[in-house]
Amino acid sequence: MVNAQTLIKCRQLTLGYGSKDLVRDLDYDINEGDYLCIVGHNGSGKTTFLKGIAGLLSPKSGSIELCGGLNRNQIGYLPQMTVVQKDFPASVEEIVLSAFQGKHRLLPFYKSAHRERAMECMALTRTESLRKSCFRELSGGQKQRVLLARALCAAERLLLLDEPVTGLDPESTGTMYRVIEDLHQKGMTVVMVTHDVDTALDDATRVMDFNKISTKER
Amino acid sequence: MPIDKLLFYLDFPFVRYAIIVGVLVSLCSSLLGVTLVLKRYSYIGDGLSHVAFGALAIAAVLKVTNNMLIILPVTVAVAILLLCTGKNARIKGDAAIAMVSVGALALGYLLMNLFSTSANISGDVCTTLFGSTSILTLKAGEVYLCVVLSVVVLAIFVLFYHKIFAITFDENFAQATGVNTAFFNLLIAVVVAVIIVLAMNLVGALLVSALVVFPALSAMRVFKSFFAVTVAAAIISVVCSLVGILVAILAGTPVGSTIVAADIVAFGSFYLMSLIQSRES
Numbered sequence: 489m490v491n492a493q494t495l496i497k498c499r500q501l502t503l504g505y506g507s508k509d510l511v512r513d514l515d516y517d518i519n520e521g522d523y524l525c526i527v528g529h530n531g532s533g534k535t536t537f538l539k540g541i542a543g544l545l546s547p548k549s550g551s552i553e554l555c556g557g558l559n560r561n562q563i564g565y566l567p568q569m570t571v572v573q574k575d576f577p578a579s580v581e582e583i584v585l586s587a588f589q590g591k592h593r594l595l596p597f598y599k600s601a602h603r604e605r606a607m608e609c610m611a612l613t614r615t616e617s618l619r620k621s622c623f624r625e626l627s628g629g630q631k632q633r634v635l636l637a638r639a640l641c642a643a644e645r646l647l648l649l650d651e652p653v654t655g656l657d658p659e660s661t662g663t664m665y666r667v668i669e670d671l672h673q674k675g676m677t678v679v680m681v682t683h684d685v686d687t688a689l690d691d692a693t694r695v696m697d698f699n700k701i702s703t704k705e706r
Numbered sequence: 707m708p709i710d711k712l713l714f715y716l717d718f719p720f721v722r723y724a725i726i727v728g729v730l731v732s733l734c735s736s737l738l739g740v741t742l743v744l745k746r747y748s749y750i751g752d753g754l755s756h757v758a759f760g761a762l763a764i765a766a767v768l769k770v771t772n773n774m775l776i777i778l779p780v781t782v783a784v785a786i787l788l789l790c791t792g793k794n795a796r797i798k799g800d801a802a803i804a805m806v807s808v809g810a811l812a813l814g815y816l817l818m819n820l821f822s823t824s825a826n827i828s829g830d831v832c833t834t835l836f837g838s839t840s841i842l843t844l845k846a847g848e849v850y851l852c853v854v855l856s857v858v859v860l861a862i863f864v865l866f867y868h869k870i871f872a873i874t875f876d877e878n879f880a881q882a883t884g885v886n887t888a889f890f891n892l893l894i895a896v897v898v899a900v901i902i903v904l905a906m907n908l909v910g911a912l913l914v915s916a917l918v919v920f921p922a923l924s925a926m927r928v929f930k931s932f933f934a935v936t937v938a939a940a941i942i943s944v945v946c947s948l949v950g951i952l953v954a955i956l957a958g959t960p961v962g963s964t965i966v967a968a969d970i971v972a973f974g975s976f977y978l979m980s981l982i983q984s985r986e987s
Contacts, residue, residue, distance in 0.1 A: 542882035561884030567876065576744060576875060579931035586872040590884030596865050622930035642883045 492519035493556040495646060495677055496541055500550035503533070503540045509548065510536045516696070520556060520645070523669075523678045525688035528698025534681040535568070537698075538650055541679065542567075561590040564643025566635055568650050573631075575624045580634050583623055584610060587641035609640040612667050614660075628655035636664065640671070647671065649680040665691060708956055715955050723844045724961070728947045730856035731908045732965075734901045736921035736943030737863050740936050741874045741894065743922040749800065750788065751918035753807035754902040755911040757784045759834055760810030763817040774851070778903055784810075785899035790891050837910025837962040841951075844907065852904055859897050866890065871932050908947070909962030917943065920969035927973075927980035946972050 496518040503511040510533030518524055518541075526534045539545040540552055542565050554560065564587070584606045585598050610616040613633040623631065632655055639647060649668070653661045661684075669691045672678050682688050689695060715721045735751075742750055761780040765773035788802055818827055844852075863870070872880045873890050881887040905914045921943035925935045950965030957964075 539878075542878070544878050544881055559884065560882070563883055565879050565882040567878050567882075570876070570878075572744065572746065573875065577926050577930060577932060577935045578871070578875060579933075582871065582932050583875060586868065586875060586880075587883065589869050589872040589880065594865065595868055598868075620931075625930070638879070642879075648882070 492521055494519050495554065495556050495558045497553040497555050498540075498550070499553075501540070501552060502548045502550055503536050503545055504548055505536075511540070513550070518677065518679060520677055521672075521675065521693075523672045523691060523693045524680070524696060525692035525694070526679065526681045526696045526698065527683070527685050527688060532698035534698050535650055538648055538679065538681050542648055558645055561642075562644040562646065564639040564641070564647045566639040566647075566649045566652050568654070569631060569635065573623070578623050579619070580610070580615060580621050580623060580626075580637075581606065581619045583634055584615075584637045584641055587638045590642065606637075606641055609637040612640060613637040614663065629657060629660050632656060633660065633664070636667075640667075643671075643676060646677045646679070649678065649682075651681055651683065653682070653684060661687075711956060712952065719846075720842055720844065721955060723846070723849045724841045724951055725948070727841060727844060727849055727852045727904075728908055728951045728965070729944050730852060731901070731905045732917055732921075732943040732947035733940055734856050734859045734863075735905050735914075735917040736939040737860075737936060738894070738898055738901055739918040739920075739922040739943075740925070740932075740939050741870055742898065742918055743926070744874050747789065747799065747803075748919050749803050749807075749915065750785070750898060751902055751905075751915040752912075753788065753803040754781055754785055754899055755906055755914040756807045756814070757781050757810040758903050758906055759911040760814035760817075762834060763814035767817050767821040774903070778900065781903050782896050782899040785895040785902075786892060789895035789898070790888070833910070834906070835910050835912045836960060837906065837908060837913065841908050841961050848907070852907075855900055855904060859901060862893065862897060866893070867936075870894065875932075909965055913962045913966050916966040916969055917947075920966070920973050921946070924969075924973045924976040927976040928983065942972050942976075943969075 494517045498514050498516040501511060501514040501516070502509055526537065528534050536545065540547060542563070543560060585602060587606075588598065588602050589595060607616060610619060613636050615630065615633050615637050618626065618630060618634065623634065626634065632652070636652060639649070647668070652668070653664050656664060665687055668678055668680070672691070680688070680692075742748060758777050758781045761777040762773055764780075765776040768776070770776055784806060788799075788806065791802075815831060818831060869880075869885060869890055872885060873887055873894075877887055902914055905917050909917060921939040922935070924942050925938035929935045929938050946968040947965050950968040951961060953959065953968070954961040954964040
């Protein structure tokens, strides 16, 4: 891509927990329009790096900068599911709509534009029929698609995905990748952590291999 | 006739005060209770109320006339410490709460014993711990304070209801997509502390957790959306407190434990309802 705007700039970045460094002295740029796949073994630091980009983990040293006028509330994020969420009493619609909370300082009521956008995102992930269902009663794959719908609602310029196809059947996996590729074609920048190397390589415009990064360090 | 007896008691201002404070406190505590239970902080009510008890002892020793001036800031400070250090704290959530909770209880009792001028220390302690009479001895000033604080708490909750939902369901997502989670966690901690201090008057320091936990858990058995759970918890809590206070007045039982007993009955019924519900589907 020519003259692509840089969105995320990592300089001398070190990330980790306690005394353990998972990412060390990393220089890396993510540009507008990238479809970046992050692959590597368990524990190689893929999720940690994504959390760093998402602003959930402060760098031990170095910096992660949002560039090109990218604001945090233009980012959509699909985290791995937590224990708390598995038995959470909330309707699918409530969860998807909560994506808009970051975009307004004060949002006591959702407007019809919010509801329409939420419906679009639910349609994309084939969850619109589950709109009134209770999140804790859904199957693992349905839950995952609901969380993707929420991430799509929040994503205006950048979409961060942490193992988006975990627990999905082959059909849903296919749909998931098609939705992501469609968004990418429309100009969305995508950063995805995945184990699914083959599919990742098909669609991705760039691949970041954490196995190689750590071996290079050694 | 119980009705006549009730009307007779309602003529007394202290009974009306008790009902006003009871309704407001149970309303506020149940609203925040849903969030606390879901965030796995069910025991925070217990911990903070013991801290409030310790602060009360300090206030008694220092002979401060308006003990709220000490209790409220101390409890708020501890709440912030417990709820906002979060993931990076050296001592994790439940352990920190347990430590602060028993520590404050022990030191409070110690202080009261060492410095108290009262002839009936164990009676005083029992009253603060179980709130056996305190709600029936409220003064007009305390009722006004309670009304003002409750209205502020309710306003905050309504205004930020969706933000509170977003943070409760997925704090990481909220933070990653631009919600100021640090601020809202701080806000929740302060509000929780205020509610706990208010609720101590109602049921006493040992039973505060019940007001926070029971209505939320009852509502979560049956209802399937966060909004329905929140509204149902509020209604359950207010009804149980009203029933508890009225029964306590009529039957002469301790107010706090009667309210909690009503909450337990409500939980039992909702649990049964959920069993029937799941059998039908």
